[in-house]
Amino acid sequence: MERKVRVRFAPSPTGPLHIGGVRTALYNYLFAKKNGGDFLLRIEDTDQTRYVPGAEDYILESLKWCGITPDEGVGVGGEYGPYRQSERKEEGIYKKYVDQLIESGNAYYAFDTPEELEQMRENLKAAGVAAPQYNANSRNSMKNSLTLSSEEVQKRLDAGEPYVVRVKIPRNEEVRFKDIIRGWVVVHSSNLDDKVLYKSDGMPTYHMANVVDDYLMKITHVIRGEEWLPSGPLHVLLYQFLGWADVMPEFAHLPLLLKPDGNGKLSKRDGDRLGFPVFPLEWHSPEGEISSGYREKGYFSDAFINMLAFLGWNPGTPQEIFSLEELVQAFSLDRVGKSGAKFDPEKTRWFNEQYLRAKSNEELAQLVKPLVDEKGYQYPNDSFLVDFCGLMKERATFVEDMLADDFLFVSPSKYDEQTLNKKWKEDTPEIILELKTILENITDFTAENIETEFKAFLERKSLGFGAVLPNFRLLVTGLGMGPSMFEICALLRKEETLTRIKVGLERVAEIKA
Numbered sequence: 001m002e003r004k005v006r007v008r009f010a011p012s013p014t015g016p017l018h019i020g021g022v023r024t025a026l027y028n029y030l031f032a033k034k035n036g037g038d039f040l041l042r043i044e045d046t047d048q049t050r051y052v053p054g055a056e057d058y059i060l061e062s063l064k065w066c067g068i069t070p071d072e073g074v075g076v077g078g079e080y081g082p083y084r085q086s087e088r089k090e091e092g093i094y095k096k097y098v099d100q101l102i103e104s105g106n107a108y109y110a111f112d113t114p115e116e117l118e119q120m121r122e123n124l125k126a127a128g129v130a131a132p133q134y135n136a137n138s139r140n141s142m143k144n145s146l147t148l149s150s151e152e153v154q155k156r157l158d159a160g161e162p163y164v165v166r167v168k169i170p171r172n173e174e175v176r177f178k179d180i181i182r183g184w185v186v187v188h189s190s191n192l193d194d195k196v197l198y199k200s201d202g203m204p205t206y207h208m209a210n211v212v213d214d215y216l217m218k219i220t221h222v223i224r225g226e227e228w229l230p231s232g233p234l235h236v237l238l239y240q241f242l243g244w245a246d247v248m249p250e251f252a253h254l255p256l257l258l259k260p261d262g263n264g265k266l267s268k269r270d271g272d273r274l275g276f277p278v279f280p281l282e283w284h285s286p287e288g289e290i291s292s293g294y295r296e297k298g299y300f301s302d303a304f305i306n307m308l309a310f311l312g313w314n315p316g317t318p319q320e321i322f323s324l325e326e327l328v329q330a331f332s333l334d335r336v337g338k339s340g341a342k343f344d345p346e347k348t349r350w351f352n353e354q355y356l357r358a359k360s361n362e363e364l365a366q367l368v369k370p371l372v373d374e375k376g377y378q379y380p381n382d383s384f385l386v387d388f389c390g391l392m393k394e395r396a397t398f399v400e401d402m403l404a405d406d407f408l409f410v411s412p413s414k415y416d417e418q419t420l421n422k423k424w425k426e427d428t429p430e431i432i433l434e435l436k437t438i439l440e441n442i443t444d445f446t447a448e449n450i451e452t453e454f455k456a457f458l459e460r461k462s463l464g465f466g467a468v469l470p471n472f473r474l475l476v477t478g479l480g481m482g483p484s485m486f487e488i489c490a491l492l493r494k495e496e497t498l499t500r501i502k503v504g505l506e507r508v509a510e511i512k513a
């Protein structure tokens with residue numbers, strides 16, 4: 001029977017969600033929506049020693065910012081949930097299956113103390129074993145229910161002695177599963193160790209809780225980062241041991257996110273070194289350390305998501321700009337690559353620029369207005385801001401960049417030296433005065449009319465653009481470069497333009513004197 005597609009994002013609240021984690025959530029979401037399935041969020045918080053306060057809220061808020069909404073699981077304010085393993089554990093869900101594994105002989109109690117475990121490792125090392133493990137060989141000389149009599153085991157359990165339950169990895173078997181992205185993965189059981197599944201404090205470990213929950217939640221596809229690939233064989237064995245082989249999910253292990261130069265896994269340190277965030281939102285650690293986030297840096301969430309989608313996947317067409325809905329339509333795991341995806345900070349900025357330019361001037365004006373007001377700039381009306389955005393967006397990566405130069409709000413207080421030295425000639429004041437008269441005579445002061453008159457003026461005087469425009473710009477904006485002067489003048493309006501030219505000429509005369 002065809003099962004309804006159900007996938008999950010299963011982060012552990014051990015710190016802020018890295019962009020690699022957001023990508024995992026995104027691919028799960030896209031896959032679910034593409035296939036008419038469900039996307040679940042499950043907080044895997046069984047390891048209390050690694051629990052970081054604030055991390056769960058951070059995960060929820062990040063997904064919300066990205067527009068990745070779970071169909072089930074914990075939502076912001078707990079509106080869907082709660083799929084929290086720490087809470088599910090209270091219901092005794094995991095213990096039941098641990099007992100089942102012990103009964104069927106696929107798991108066993110182990111009572112070894114930390115000192116005894118250390119001793120075992122040292123002995124093995126001394127005997128030349130490079131990576132000593134609790135496994136099919138060493139377990140026979142340890143204190144567990146395979147070596148102790150059943151009375152002894154019962155005595156220890158009754159006495160409340162601390163124990164763990166370990167999986168009993170079969171001695172000489174090949175474990176294989178087909179990964180959607182990697183193809184057949186084959187591991188010999190001699191390379192696996194008897195991982196702890198459960199502790200006497202009542203907590204299952206990641207492996208146990210993860211497999212049981214995937215089964216109970218009817219997960220059909222496990223889509224997760226490559227770092228979990230080594231856990232695959234153990235999970236496959238657990239499915240078999242528990243009699244769930246026929247409903248075992250398919251696995252898809254996503255490629256790693258690599259440093260911009262391609263050498264190794266992308267880390268927070270790369271972000272610090274190269275000046276880009278590795279977290280979706282700013283993160284305040286419990287120790288008070290602040291790490292930057294895409295949201296606070298001024299990235300649009302849809303640009304961020306679009307960029308992330310392309311880290312490991314491509315649509316097979318030249319199209320690069322995709323809304324979330326378009327990504328859903330285009331997405332397939334077949335087009336996810338095996339090899340690591342290089343993170344590209346430049347491309348990330350490029351995506352934001354594309355999204356900024358694609359926004360209407362009205363929408364941008366809404367975004368820029370609070371920033372303008374905060375700076376205390378004066379402007380005639382809101383439609384000024386709309387035109388302002390139309391003019392400035394072509395050169396901006398972030399909304400804030402549009403305010404990098406303030407010449408549309410305040411008249412220049414200094415004048416670009418390079419232009420003054422290279423372009424300002426003896427006859428410049430005279431030419432500018434003539435130009436000023438021409439501007440004065442334009443009744444309808446639109447960019448188009450200004451441009452026509454300006455060009456006609458150059459022609460009449462047999463002057464090149466380079467002889468007039470930079471100086472004209474200098475007087476009006478104080479800068480050596482910028483957007484269209486004709487648009488700028490139209491926005492400033494005639495009176496302000498003429499005043500700036502007049503004042504500018506006086507100031508420059510003083511500088512030159």
Ligand code: GLU
Nearest residue numbers: 010011012044210224228
């Ligand atoms: N809790 C694991 C994590 O933090 C989940 C791995 C999985 O998806 O199976 O990533």
